[in-house]
């Protein structure tokens with residue numbers, strides 16, 4: 001029984017790559033020093049994986065920023081505007097921009113929290129192997145071999161690359177990057193020949209795009225690509241790696257008809273992977289690399305499940321090898337660095353390093369004679385029923401109007417105000433024991449008082465306390481709910497040098513005590529204007545955490561929802577009349593395949609409604625979402641039945657509003673009138689123009705005026721200026737109508 005993994009974290013157990021890269025950007029170290037750190041990290045990963053007993057070690061999983069960007073460089077698909085630059089300057093300019101050049105777009109890697117740099121392909125793009133025999137995968141293969149480690153270079157597959165790319169601005173109508181597939185495949189053919197020439201026995205081509213719904217043309221393209229690459233006279237053996245979901249039977253049939261030697265299948269993300277494989281009669285002439293260890297979550301694998309999957313697979317493949325379900329990039333590096341975890345929780349966990357050891361142990365387990373295990377039965381799913389507010393829209397609107405007395409085009413913000421150096425210092429001081437709890441509370445209250453005064457001076461209608469006490473909108477609640485654990489160093493790369501430390505939701509969620517009431521009521525005590533309470537919704541609490549996998553997500557979301565429901569009751573009892581439940585991750589968790597979306601949306605919307613439906617008619621429930629492409633979640637947004645929904649809209653010129661109306665949304669709406677992602681201060685005329693556009697779709701008594709998102713990443717001068725202009729814009733449009 002052989003073992004491998006599809007990829008490994010590249011940042012280092014102590015985030016060495018992050019710090020070296022940021023030092024390089026700051027001019028504190030030169031390119032040679034950065035490269036020394038990079039080479040050390042590569043070496044330690046390769047030797048560690050080999051010494052752990054893996055049979056096949058991947059290479060080219062290292063990247064200074066992102067593997068998709070590396071591919072863009074490798075095939076010389078660099079857009080013209082960056083070509084005046086060279087080397088690392090060019091590379092980092094594409095990743096993060098320069099004073100003159102904006103960066104390439106960045107977006108989420110499938111449904112993970114990793115972000116890749118989106119390739120921009122023009123109809124005239126000419127692919128070529130930019131560095132020939134010195135191309136990065138060849139160089140890394142040779143580098144590992146010099147260290148005595150035989151590796152399997154990992155490449156982003158050509159189909160995935162082009163399907164993730166976008167057409168360059170100004171492309172002829174109808175042009176899609178996929179049109180250039182055949183020419184890209186010739187570049188990959190050359191690369192495979194070079195890898196073979198360098199001595200590589202295997203190469204891994206990642207095609208996670210197979211976990212999405214593919215059209216006929218794309219499925220045919222898959223067959224064409226791998227027939228061509230499989231048919232090369234001189235090439236390494238090919239492992240075609242799929243992950244993040246089941247592969248459709250049609251795609252499996254195309255793959256079966258090629259000469260690729262091995263196919264990696266994700267048996268964790270499934271469901272349906274084994275069923276799909278069985279439905280096409282398996283891959284009897286190929287090796288199946290069975291992704292049994294979850295590359296996206298932190299739990300140890302269940303040996304019984306692995307054994308039963310293995311038993312099924314044996315009849316469906318020529319040989320079976322054990323692997324991670326996807327690259328281990330998505331989990332923290334090493335559990336051994338954690339010192340404070342509850343031992344009972346810790347015993348259930350495996351980070352990247354521990355997952356490698358698990359694979360080796362699972363393989364040994366499968367080789368030892370074991371009684372056959374009966375596969376666990378799927379648990380019956382409870383149908384989700386939507387909870388409803390006590391009264392319908394009209395009654396609520398009237399009750400809230402009577403209580404709150406807000407003007408048309410009411411102004412507010414999304415919750416956070418700038419997180420200043422003083423706020424961060426106070427938090428760090430509390431953690432380090434330099435100040436006590438009382439001093440911390442005093443510092444936060446002073447900040448809240450300042451923010452309340454500022455909002456009154458600005459003339460905003462609905463105030464917020466500013467969220468100074470929150471390190472992060474999920475972590476803050478995770479720290480207060482039972483059933484959640486925090487790590488000290490469980491960092492995961494989100495993009496480039498940005499790493500996040502998701503909390504671990506390991507058990508039943510309960511709320512031992514109110515979480516936000518003291519801060520919110522303190523803020524309310526300072527003003528006669530309504531202060532909006534601020535909570536993070538159930539879906540977002542799950543999306544930005546590692547979540548237990550021993551019960552359906554729907555059940556876990558329900559538990560979080562019940563805790564929030566109690567919090568809302570407490571806020572109401574304390575006199576808070578407006579409560580916002582943020583769900584910025586609602587779209588993020590949307591399944592990759594259309595068929596899986598309805599059940600997801602049922603529990604996601606159900607959880608939001610369970611959290612909020614206990615609120616009195618006169619309590620105004622807000623929600624907030626921040627993304628520009630809403631696509632399939634417009635009618636689910638209506639289903640949330642929040643009294644007011646704020647959304648990102650400034651960068652897309654309010655164009656979403658008519659669609660939202662058409663999807664049945666008839667409550668209050670706050671389309672962001674200015675983009676908070678940049679320090680630019682828009683004029684009040686600009687914002688007034690946005691409001692007038694919005695008024696074409698939404699009547700004034702339902703239209704709210706707010707920025708696109710929270711202000712925590714901004715500085716005060718631009719925030720004050722922008723909010724001043726925003727209030728002016730609202731007043732102008734109110735009176736000028």
Ligand code: GLN
Pocket residue numbers: 414415416467473534582584624625626709710711712
């Ligand atoms: N209330 C949060 C804030 O203002 C919302 C953040 C978000 O949408 N990501 O920071």
Ligand code: ZN
Pocket residue numbers: 414584624625626708709710
């Ligand atoms: Zn937002």
